[in-house]
Amino acid sequence: MSKKLIKEVKQSFEKQFKTEPILVFSPGRINLIGEHTDYNDGFVFPAAINKGIGLAIQQSSYNTSKVSALNKDESFEFSLDDIKPVENGGWRNYILGVVSELQNLGLKIGNFNSVFAGDIPGGAGMSSSAALENSFVYGLNTLFDLGLSKAEMILVSQKAEHNYAGVKCGIMDQYASMFGVKKSALLLDCRTVASEPFKIDFGDYKLMLINTNVKHDLSESAYNDRRSVCEMVSEKLNIKALRDATLEDLDTLKPEITEADYQKASYVIEENNRVQLFSKAIKEHDLEALGALLYQSHDGLSNKFKVSCVELDFLVQEAKQNKNVLGARMMGGGFGGCTINLILKHDFKKFKKEVSKKFQSEFGRSCSVYGVKLSQGTHLVN
Ligand code: GAF
Numbered sequence: 375m376s377k378k379l380i381k382e383v384k385q386s387f388e389k390q391f392k393t394e395p396i397l398v399f400s401p402g403r404i405n406l407i408g409e410h411t412d413y414n415d416g417f418v419f420p421a422a423i424n425k426g427i428g429l430a431i432q433q434s435s436y437n438t439s440k441v442s443a444l445n446k447d448e449s450f451e452f453s454l455d456d457i458k459p460v461e462n463g464g465w466r467n468y469i470l471g472v473v474s475e476l477q478n479l480g481l482k483i484g485n486f487n488s489v490f491a492g493d494i495p496g497g498a499g500m501s502s503s504a505a506l507e508n509s510f511v512y513g514l515n516t517l518f519d520l521g522l523s524k525a526e527m528i529l530v531s532q533k534a535e536h537n538y539a540g541v542k543c544g545i546m547d548q549y550a551s552m553f554g555v556k557k558s559a560l561l562l563d564c565r566t567v568a569s570e571p572f573k574i575d576f577g578d579y580k581l582m583l584i585n586t587n588v589k590h591d592l593s594e595s596a597y598n599d600r601r602s603v604c605e606m607v608s609e610k611l612n613i614k615a616l617r618d619a620t621l622e623d624l625d626t627l628k629p630e631i632t633e634a635d636y637q638k639a640s641y642v643i644e645e646n647n648r649v650q651l652f653s654k655a656i657k658e659h660d661l662e663a664l665g666a667l668l669y670q671s672h673d674g675l676s677n678k679f680k681v682s683c684v685e686l687d688f689l690v691q692e693a694k695q696n697k698n699v700l701g702a703r704m705m706g707g708g709f710g711g712c713t714i715n716l717i718l719k720h721d722f723k724k725f726k727k728e729v730s731k732k733f734q735s736e737f738g739r740s741c742s743v744y745g746v747k748l749s750q751g752t753h754l755v756n
Pocket residue numbers: 408409410411412413543544545546547706707708
């Protein structure tokens with residue numbers, strides 16, 4: 375958690391509203407492996423990180439609610455009696471979505487004033503939107519004593535994303551952001567929505583994120599399209615979700631579905647298996663196996679599920695050229711954002727320099743490189 379971020383939102387809130395707020399920190403996430411498996415009732419392996427959203431929030435006696443987005447220097451005022459999505463509303467819709475879903479549950483919230491700020495790079499595939507949703511649902515739940523559990527809150531956040539941002543996301547991002555455990559990643563079963571924390575210690579190796587700093591327009595519609603393909607295939611197989619299918623089951627559909635849809639569904643089945651293999655390799659501290667699974671995951675995401683892009687493929691290719699990188703893959707929904715790399719600690723700086731230079735000369739713009747700390751989930755800050 376960034377203390378600086380919390381200090382900034384607190385000070386700005388107190389200056390604007392002349393009262394003391396409650397403070398919430400809600401983290402973004404990384405995902406070790408298990409991409410596009412969450413909405414197939416499958417397994418994922420995310421972790422909350424030390425970057426996220428800081429929120430200062432307090433009840434208001436006025437008849438409107440106010441939100442200030444500190445980074446953007448934008449503010450927004452609305453009435454709780456008339457909650458609907460704002461066209462091209464960006465960040466506003468995540469908050470309105472949370473308010474609307476709380477109201478749909480029949481919960482009574484009063485007006486509030488709030489200031490938030492974030493240090494997750496936008497569009498990096500590190501779930502700034504889930505962090506924002508979770509910060510608000512957590513803050514409102516605390517302020518108005520709504521009595522929701524964390525498990526109930528993440529469903530509010532997920533529905534906000536579905537209904538107000540139009541992305542039919544799975545539960546991974548909201549779960550990881552809410553339930554994160556320090557220094558650990560969570561092996562999450564998205565069917566039972568229960569997880570097992572794994573202490574992460576890669577010995578001489580560490581994680582490196584490389585942000586392409588691009589977010590291609592396709593990302594939202596293509597995400598929903600991929601989900602529809604998975605649901606169509608499950609329906610044809612007469613199963614609840616692709617988690618229940620084997621590659622042999624899928625083969626029976628070959629005459630009925632297109633080759634492209636076959637490839638997409640086979641990616642999901644294989645990726646789900648890879649998550650299991652990954653958790654086994656962590657237990658056995660088999661770093662070579664972890665790396666190989668990362669590369670396989672990327673290969674499937676790029677060539678079968680078709681959610682990568684030239685910038686991400688370039689970065690993974692560069693990683694492959696370096697023997698000190700054991701594995702790399704695109705992370706998150708795709709079409710931009712970051713790659714996650716497992717790299718020898720000693721080579722971090724050198725590779726950062728090399729890859730940044732090559733990316734610049736290939737695309738004429740820069741990429742960004744970060745290390746991450748695995749951190750606690752959404753919580754109140756004193
Ligand atoms: C996005 C979604 F929000 C997640 O639910 C998940 O499907 C991910 O893409 C892909 O694994 O982050």
